[in-house]
Amino acid sequence: MRQRRSGLLRPAAGWPWRLGAAIIALCVAAPVIALVWMSLDGSLDHWQHLARHVLPTALRNTALLLLGVGVLVACLGTGSAWLVTAYDFPTRRVLLWALLLPLAVPTYIVAFAYLDILHPLGPVQGLVRELLGYDSPRQFRLPDLRALPGAIFLLGFVLYPYVYLSTRVMFSTQAASLLEAGRILGQSRRGVFFRVALPLARPAIAVGVSLALLETLNDIGASEFLGVQTLTVSVYTTWITRSDLAGAAQIALSMLAIVVLLILLERHGRRHQRYANTQRMRPIQPEKLHGARALLAMALGWLPVLVGFVAPALYLLNETIKHFDAAGGVSAQLLQSGYNTVSIALAATFVTVAGALIITWAARSAHTARSRFMKLCSRVSTVGYALPGTVLAIGLLLPLIAIDDLIAWLARPFTDASPGLLLMGSTAALVCAYVIRFLAISVGSLESGLARIPPSLEQASRLLGESPSGTLRRVHLPLLRPAIGAAALLIFVDAMKELPATLLLRPVNFETLATWLYAEAARGTYEEGAVAALAIVVAGLLPVMLLARHQLKSGH
Structure with missing residues (x-):
C-alpha cells in the first residue's frame, strides 16, 4: 500500500524519458571529455x-581583463542598484528598467x-579638438x-546589469527595520550602506560578478577588435590561423580551468547565504532628493545607460x-545572413526547449530510487552555459x-559511396553547439x-x-506555456547573438x-555592419523589456 501511494504521488516516467535525459546529459558532457582527450593527445612540444x-x-x-571588468561591474551594478533603491529623484522609475538596457547589446557590437x-577622425574627438582650438x-x-x-x-559598461539585476532584488527585499536600527545606533546613511546593506548583498554581488566574468571570458569579438590577446582570441587564432588543433585544445583547457575557478569563487562568495524570516518585512522607503543632489543622482544613474x-x-x-x-537598401548577402540567423536560431530554440522538457519531466516524475540519477542528469545538462563558445566548439x-x-559505418552495407561529413x-x-550552450536557460525556466x-494535479490525472x-501533454504543457515562451525567447535571442561558436563551426560561406x-x-x-548590428540589438531588446516589465510588476 505504501508503494502504491508513493507511485500516485510521483508518477513514474517511462524508460524513454529517462534514456533521453541520460543521452542529453552525455551529449553535454562529451565536449569536456573530448577537450581533455585532445589536449593530452598533443605533444610536449606544443605545451612548451x-x-x-x-x-x-x-x-x-x-587575468587583468577579468580583474578590471569584475571591479567595474561590481561598482557600477551595486552603486546603481543602491541609488534607485535608497533614493527617489526625477526619472527614477524610468531608470529602474533603463539600467537593464545594455543587456540587449552584445559586447562585440x-x-x-x-x-x-571614438576614432581620431570621429565625431567625439573632432568636437573635443574644436572646443580646445586644435585643428588636427x-x-x-x-x-x-x-x-x-x-x-x-567597454565590457564593464555593457555587463554591469548582471550585478545590478541580482543586487537590486537583494536591496529591495531587505527589511527597512535593519537599516533604521543602524541609523538609531548612530550610523550615517553611508555607514548603513557599507555596514548593513552591502554585507547582506554580497552573495547577490558574487552571483552577478561571476556571470559578468563568464561573459567576458566568452567574448571574442570585442577583445579582437580592441587588440587584446586573451585566451579566447588565442584559441581562435591557434586553430584557424595556425591550423594547430591540439594547441587550441590545450588553450581551451586552460580557459576551462578558469571557468571552474570562477564558479568556485562564486559559490565561496555565497557559502553563508542563509536567510530566515517569519514576519512580513517592510521594504526600504527611498529618500526624496531635491535640487543639486537630485540632479547629481540623475546624472550618476543615467551615465551607465548612456555609455552602455x-x-x-x-x-x-x-549609420543604418x-x-x-x-x-537604397541592403545587399542580398546581408538578407541571406539574416535568413540564416533566424533559421538557425529557430531550430536551436525548438531542439533546446524539447531537450529541456525531456530532462525536467524525467527528473520530476522519477521514482525515489532513480531521482538522484535524474537530478545528476539535470545538473550535468546545465554545465554548457558555463563553457565559453570557443571551448565548446573545440570540444565538439x-x-x-x-x-x-x-x-558512414552503418551506411557501408547499403551503399558503396561514403556519405562524407x-x-x-x-x-x-x-545547432548542437547552441543547444548545449543554452540548455541551462531552458532547464531553469521549465x-x-x-x-x-x-502534485495534486498529477495525482488526479493518474487516478483517472x-x-x-498523457499527464504531461494534457495537464502540464498548457500550464507551462508561459515558462516555455520565456525560455524560447531568451534562447532565440542568445542564439542570434552568439559569435565565438558560430565563427568556429559554421559551414563554408555561411554567414x-x-x-x-x-x-x-x-x-x-562599417556600412552594412551597422545594419546587422542594429538588427541584433533590436532583437535583444525584446527579452530585456519583458524582464523590466516583470520587475516593475512584481515590485522587484
Whole structure:
C-alpha cells in the first residue's frame, strides 16, 4: 500500500524519458571529455611552445581583463542598484528598467560602435579638438581605445546589469527595520550602506560578478577588435590561423580551468547565504532628493545607460539611416545572413526547449530510487552555459567526427559511396553547439514552471487512468506555456547573438548577422555592419523589456 501511494504521488516516467535525459546529459558532457582527450593527445612540444610564446601574454591579459571588468561591474551594478533603491529623484522609475538596457547589446557590437565613435577622425574627438582650438589629430587626440583599459571600460559598461539585476532584488527585499536600527545606533546613511546593506548583498554581488566574468571570458569579438590577446582570441587564432588543433585544445583547457575557478569563487562568495524570516518585512522607503543632489543622482544613474546602450544604439541607427539613403537598401548577402540567423536560431530554440522538457519531466516524475540519477542528469545538462563558445566548439569536434564515422559505418552495407561529413561543417553542428550552450536557460525556466504546479494535479490525472506522458501533454504543457515562451525567447535571442561558436563551426560561406558584422569590422567597413548590428540589438531588446516589465510588476 505504501508503494502504491508513493507511485500516485510521483508518477513514474517511462524508460524513454529517462534514456533521453541520460543521452542529453552525455551529449553535454562529451565536449569536456573530448577537450581533455585532445589536449593530452598533443605533444610536449606544443605545451612548451604555448608556455613560452602564447600563454604568458594571453593569461596576463585575460587575468587583468577579468580583474578590471569584475571591479567595474561590481561598482557600477551595486552603486546603481543602491541609488534607485535608497533614493527617489526625477526619472527614477524610468531608470529602474533603463539600467537593464545594455543587456540587449552584445559586447562585440559595443566595441564595433565605439571604435568609430571614438576614432581620431570621429565625431567625439573632432568636437573635443574644436572646443580646445586644435585643428588636427596630430595636435591632440584622446588615448587609443584599442588597448586593455579600453576593453575593460567597454565590457564593464555593457555587463554591469548582471550585478545590478541580482543586487537590486537583494536591496529591495531587505527589511527597512535593519537599516533604521543602524541609523538609531548612530550610523550615517553611508555607514548603513557599507555596514548593513552591502554585507547582506554580497552573495547577490558574487552571483552577478561571476556571470559578468563568464561573459567576458566568452567574448571574442570585442577583445579582437580592441587588440587584446586573451585566451579566447588565442584559441581562435591557434586553430584557424595556425591550423594547430591540439594547441587550441590545450588553450581551451586552460580557459576551462578558469571557468571552474570562477564558479568556485562564486559559490565561496555565497557559502553563508542563509536567510530566515517569519514576519512580513517592510521594504526600504527611498529618500526624496531635491535640487543639486537630485540632479547629481540623475546624472550618476543615467551615465551607465548612456555609455552602455544609448550612445552605441544611436550610432547604429544613424549609420543604418545613412546606408539606406546612400544604397537604397541592403545587399542580398546581408538578407541571406539574416535568413540564416533566424533559421538557425529557430531550430536551436525548438531542439533546446524539447531537450529541456525531456530532462525536467524525467527528473520530476522519477521514482525515489532513480531521482538522484535524474537530478545528476539535470545538473550535468546545465554545465554548457558555463563553457565559453570557443571551448565548446573545440570540444565538439571529436564527438561530431565520431558520429559521422558511425553513420558512414552503418551506411557501408547499403551503399558503396561514403556519405562524407554530415554533421561537421554543416548547420547541424551549429545547432548542437547552441543547444548545449543554452540548455541551462531552458532547464531553469521549465524547472521553475514545474515547481509552481501542485502534485495534486498529477495525482488526479493518474487516478483517472492517465499515463505520465498523457499527464504531461494534457495537464502540464498548457500550464507551462508561459515558462516555455520565456525560455524560447531568451534562447532565440542568445542564439542570434552568439559569435565565438558560430565563427568556429559554421559551414563554408555561411554567414549569420554576427559573423557578417565580425567580417565587416575586420575589413574596417562599417556600412552594412551597422545594419546587422542594429538588427541584433533590436532583437535583444525584446527579452530585456519583458524582464523590466516583470520587475516593475512584481515590485522587484
